[in-house]
Amino acid sequence: MAAHDANLSLGRRMKAPAATRTRHLRKWGLPVETLVLGLTLALWIVMALTTSTFLTANNVVNILRQVSIDSIIAFGVLFPILIRGIDLSVGSVVALSGVVCASLLTAGVPIPLAIGLTLLLGVAIGSLNAFSVYRLGIPAFIITLAGLQAFRGGAFLVSDGTSVFGLPKALSTFARAEWLGIPSLFWSMLIIGLVLHFILSRTRTGRYMLAMGSNHESARRAGINIKRIVFFAYIISSVTACIAGMLLMSRMSIGSPTAGVAYELNAIAAAVVGGASLFGGRGSVLGTFIGALLFATIANAANLLGIDSFWQMVATGVLIAAVVYVDNLHKRRQSGVK
Amino acid sequence: MSLLEVRDLKKRFGAVEVLCGVDLTLEAGEVLAVVGDNGAGKSTLIKHISGVYRRDGGDISLGGEAVSFDSPKEARRAGIETVYQDLALADELSVGANIFLGREPTRRWLGLLPVIDRGRIQQETQRLIDSIESHIPDGATTVAGLSGGQRQAVAIARALYWDAKVVILDEPTAALAVMERENVIKLSRMLAAKGVGVIYIGHNLVEILEVADRIAVMYRGRIVHVTRSEETTQEELIKYMTGYSERRESAA
Amino acid sequence: MPRHTPCSPRFAPLALGVALAGLSASPLASAQESDITIPVVIKATTASYWQAVFDGAHQAADRLGIQIEELGPANETEVARQIAIMENLISRQPSAIVLAPVSNDAMAGPVESATDAGIPVVIIDSGVDTDRYASLIATDNFAAGQRAGHALAECMERTGGEPAGQVAYLRTNPNGESLVSRDNGFLDAIGEYPEIEVVDNRVANNDTAKAMNDTLDLLNRYPDLKGIFADNQLMGDGAGTAFAEQGAEDVCLVAFDSSELEVDFLRQGIIDSLVVQDPYMMGYTGVWFAYAASQGVALPTSVDTGVHVATTESVDEPDFTGLLDPKQRQLTPYLAPSATAAGDD
Ligand SMILES: Nc1ncnc2c1ncn2[C@@H]1O[C@H](COP(=O)(O)OP(=O)(O)OP(=O)(O)O)[C@@H](O)[C@H]1O
Ligand SMILES: [Mg+2]
Numbered sequence: 001m002a003a004h005d006a007n008l009s010l011g012r013r014m015k016a017p018a019a020t021r022t023r024h025l026r027k028w029g030l031p032v033e034t035l036v037l038g039l040t041l042a043l044w045i046v047m048a049l050t051t052s053t054f055l056t057a058n059n060v061v062n063i064l065r066q067v068s069i070d071s072i073i074a075f076g077v078l079f080p081i082l083i084r085g086i087d088l089s090v091g092s093v094v095a096l097s098g099v100v101c102a103s104l105l106t107a108g109v110p111i112p113l114a115i116g117l118t119l120l121l122g123v124a125i126g127s128l129n130a131f132s133v134y135r136l137g138i139p140a141f142i143i144t145l146a147g148l149q150a151f152r153g154g155a156f157l158v159s160d161g162t163s164v165f166g167l168p169k170a171l172s173t174f175a176r177a178e179w180l181g182i183p184s185l186f187w188s189m190l191i192i193g194l195v196l197h198f199i200l201s202r203t204r205t206g207r208y209m210l211a212m213g214s215n216h217e218s219a220r221r222a223g224i225n226i227k228r229i230v231f232f233a234y235i236i237s238s239v240t241a242c243i244a245g246m247l248l249m250s251r252m253s254i255g256s257p258t259a260g261v262a263y264e265l266n267a268i269a270a271a272v273v274g275g276a277s278l279f280g281g282r283g284s285v286l287g288t289f290i291g292a293l294l295f296a297t298i299a300n301a302a303n304l305l306g307i308d309s310f311w312q313m314v315a316t317g318v319l320i321a322a323v324v325y326v327d328n329l330h331k332r333r334q335s336g337v338k
Numbered sequence: 339m340s341l342l343e344v345r346d347l348k349k350r351f352g353a354v355e356v357l358c359g360v361d362l363t364l365e366a367g368e369v370l371a372v373v374g375d376n377g378a379g380k381s382t383l384i385k386h387i388s389g390v391y392r393r394d395g396g397d398i399s400l401g402g403e404a405v406s407f408d409s410p411k412e413a414r415r416a417g418i419e420t421v422y423q424d425l426a427l428a429d430e431l432s433v434g435a436n437i438f439l440g441r442e443p444t445r446r447w448l449g450l451l452p453v454i455d456r457g458r459i460q461q462e463t464q465r466l467i468d469s470i471e472s473h474i475p476d477g478a479t480t481v482a483g484l485s486g487g488q489r490q491a492v493a494i495a496r497a498l499y500w501d502a503k504v505v506i507l508d509e510p511t512a513a514l515a516v517m518e519r520e521n522v523i524k525l526s527r528m529l530a531a532k533g534v535g536v537i538y539i540g541h542n543l544v545e546i547l548e549v550a551d552r553i554a555v556m557y558r559g560r561i562v563h564v565t566r567s568e569e570t571t572q573e574e575l576i577k578y579m580t581g582y583s584e585r586r587e588s589a590a
Numbered sequence: 591m592p593r594h595t596p597c598s599p600r601f602a603p604l605a606l607g608v609a610l611a612g613l614s615a616s617p618l619a620s621a622q623e624s625d626i627t628i629p630v631v632i633k634a635t636t637a638s639y640w641q642a643v644f645d646g647a648h649q650a651a652d653r654l655g656i657q658i659e660e661l662g663p664a665n666e667t668e669v670a671r672q673i674a675i676m677e678n679l680i681s682r683q684p685s686a687i688v689l690a691p692v693s694n695d696a697m698a699g700p701v702e703s704a705t706d707a708g709i710p711v712v713i714i715d716s717g718v719d720t721d722r723y724a725s726l727i728a729t730d731n732f733a734a735g736q737r738a739g740h741a742l743a744e745c746m747e748r749t750g751g752e753p754a755g756q757v758a759y760l761r762t763n764p765n766g767e768s769l770v771s772r773d774n775g776f777l778d779a780i781g782e783y784p785e786i787e788v789v790d791n792r793v794a795n796n797d798t799a800k801a802m803n804d805t806l807d808l809l810n811r812y813p814d815l816k817g818i819f820a821d822n823q824l825m826g827d828g829a830g831t832a833f834a835e836q837g838a839e840d841v842c843l844v845a846f847d848s849s850e851l852e853v854d855f856l857r858q859g860i861i862d863s864l865v866v867q868d869p870y871m872m873g874y875t876g877v878w879f880a881y882a883a884s885q886g887v888a889l890p891t892s893v894d895t896g897v898h899v900a901t902t903e904s905v906d907e908p909d910f911t912g913l914l915d916p917k918q919r920q921l922t923p924y925l926a927p928s929a930t931a932a933g934d935d
């Protein structure tokens with residue numbers, strides 16, 4: 001953050017020849033989303049040309065399934081990031097919501113009620129995070145790290161340490177269903193993505209999140225209800241994590257307390273690679289989807305090419321670092337001539 | 339009746355008396371410059387007007403009515419806009435989004451959901467940009483890509499658009515290049531021409547003499563001299579700013 | 591939410607361990623019978639396999655009139671967590687420790703430290719790179735892996751007429767001695783079938799969802815794949831779910847251990863064979879031996895608790911009931927499980 005501010009003041013001091021140079025640079029300074037989209041497309045093309053298994057209906061459907069749940073979690077995590085916060089608890093919330101929903105179902109609670117209660121749990125967790133951040137002033141990083149521990153513990157306690165088995169048929173078949181040749185999971189992701197995209201790009205609430213993340217003081221002075229925005233962002237994050245948890249439960253046909261370990265990191269990585277700034281104020285649902293798609297493609301490609309799983313992890317890590325570096329370079333260039 | 343009247347304004351921070359009875363009037367349609375040495379109390383004075391601080395004593399009236407603001411938001415609602423030294427723009431948002439921040443016009447999407455009326459914001463912003471002639475390429479660019487002067491123009495445009503009665507500019511040119519200063523001076527005059535009362539705080543006397551209708555000099559928490567700008571010189575202003583008049587009084 | 595903010599990842603598993611111990615501790619009456627408490631440190635509190643170990647351990651403790659304390663990291667990959675648990679235990683000086691080491695090399699140090707501190711350590715489930723422990727009660731994982739390899743070959747013979755074609759296997763992690771020997775045993779057995787080719791292996795980090803995705807990709811990459819071996823329970827859950835989703839009837843699937851989901855898949859014929867160990871007996875024997883060691887009894891250095899292969903056909907035979915669902919495990923005469931005869935054929 002210090003570096004960020006330093007950039008700003010630096011920018012102010014060297015303003016003179018700004019206007020022309022800014023315009024010139026913007027021409028070739030491509031936004032990171034475009035870069036990542038290009039990378040993903042390139043990977044798809046290379047895989048399609050070099051393997052006979054990649055561009056098959058079956059494999060594409062597999063990728064769509066694989067990317068869906070990851071994307072949903074990443075969409076949610078994007079919102080706290082937009083307001084310059086973070087939510088590290090989503091992976092554990094995925095597990096907790098899965099075992100809670102599965103336990104309710106196996107205890108005979110009707111499906112709609114079990115889903116509703118699980119979503120309420122998401123609202124409660126999001127509110128708790130937001131309350132801690134907004135009212136108690138605990139840094140989001142700390143409180144959601146605590147959540148990462150506590151909700152995972154909760155998942156173990158609820159499930160007695162083992163997987164919850166015996167879901168109603170309707171639920172365990174849901175994740176396997178396809179409509180118009182597209183997996184139900186992907187439809188779910190599409191609907192959630194569209195709703196969140198709509199909120200972010202078309203409503204005041206979405207715009208205030210961007211404003212708040214970009215310049216908290218400016219948002220406050222503009223009379224924006226900061227409290228409402230903070231609650232909104234964290235509730236979106238937890239509720240989407242609960243939806244993802246239930247979808248994962250449906251896909252695995254068990255509620256597993258070990259589900260979703262480290263998913264928060266994948267989700268954050270997808271958002272960041274998709275153009276979100278960890279300093280807030282910037283990011284999009286579409287970009288996040290592209291980020292998640294890139295990671296899912298890499299995982300799938302590594303499997304199809306038989307690349308060692310560990311190399312795949314290394315490659316993913318290098319990729320995150322590279323994309324963020326390029327993005328920073330781009331931004332520094334921009335603010336340096338501002 | 340003046341647009342804004344400050345009477346006997348007092349403020350102390352702990353043991354330090356920062357404002358010791360400030361009197362000031364501002365007329366609609368004028369630029370009133372407030373000058374003074376560092377620490378004279380200029381920023382403290384305007385923060386009382388814009389609702390950041392609560393006064394210890396004295397009165398402020400706006401349009402003849404006594405006012406007392408609990409927050410910048412209240413002051414803003416009453417028509418007092420402040421362009422802060424740090425400008426307070428959201429870098430990642432567009433020029434239009436910044437001008438309309440917190441007051442976006444909405445329309446009903448499919449006759450149901452309220453969504454931001456982006457078309458209208460775009461239109462109005464473009465109109466505004468054209469009217470202030472600030473060389474901002476277009477309303478959809480993000481503020482992050484703008485120069486200091488352009489950012490200042492956006493902040494002032496925001497005040498202009500929302501029909502402020504009083505606009506306070508705290509050292510608006512402090513970080514700007516010479517060319518861009520001219521533009522801010524032009525914008526300030528434009529505000530005044532629209533009937534807005536402008537309070538302009540600055541250190542550069544050449545600039546002050548150019549922009550202001552009247553000049554108030556502050557020295558150690560008091561206004562020690564008020565003059566029309568055509569009736570004074572840099573030398574005279576500096577005398578008052580450095581406490582020349584006080585020394586003469588105490589010598590007498 | 592806990593009142594004190596947890597700031598290290600160690601928090602939850604510990605709280606969990608303590609909480610579980612609290613839930614399942616015997617009533618106060620038996621605490622007065624004897625104040626001996628034997629800590630049982632397992633690999634992953636989250637898998638039903640380890641719950642069965644605890645069940646067996648409790649059964650033994652009840653018979654002996656002592657207490658046990660349930661400890662362990664949440665996940666098999668948390669090596670540092672298990673080391674920390676051991677360090678804490680050593681400073682508390684219990685009369686003996688039952689330990690299922692998550693890593694054969696990393697846990698050697700803590701085991702030696704405990705032995706040096708005069709605490710007998712009974713190792714269960716997997717070996718460790720030292721011989722300074724009281725006794726090793728484990729599945730011979732190499733032999734178990736061999737059983738899995740042969741089971742897979744048999745299945746391929748049943749479905750394809752001959753034990754031939756491509757196979758692949760899913761690995762939990764390449765770190766635990768038991769899993770490595772299991773995989774090696776599997777490869778050793780497959781080596782006896784010249785027509786079978788092992789084409790790939792995937793490390794799924796003990797994540798069921800990843801195991802599932804990896805299985806889907808394997809099925810896709812090798813359209814002629816004839817068999818997959820999943821080397822632990824979470825891998826089996828994931829692979830089975832992928833098979834169910836993909837409808838891969840002509841591909842054989844052999845998995846390890848027996849979660850409810852795995853048994854369900856076995857019943858449906860999605861999983862063809864489950865290689866089941868006897869975790870209940872491991873826990874039971876572990877506590878019994880630990881108690882004996884604390885009383886100064888000399889113990890055999892190693893005991894093999896054996897494995898059993900359940901197939902879709904044999905799943906409902908009474909001998910397998912207790913092995914597939916340890917909750918229904920009936921204690922049979924000491925170290926002579928009744929299923930041995932049926933399972934060993
Ligand atoms: N919050 C505060 N607490 C204590 N003292 C303060 C506070 N704010 C201002 N002061 C003091 O009041 C005096 C006037 O400060 P003020 O910022 O109003 O000066 P200024 O005229 O705006 O100066 P500059 O030209 O440097 O901006 C200074 O001596 C300053 O140290
Ligand atoms: Mg000042």
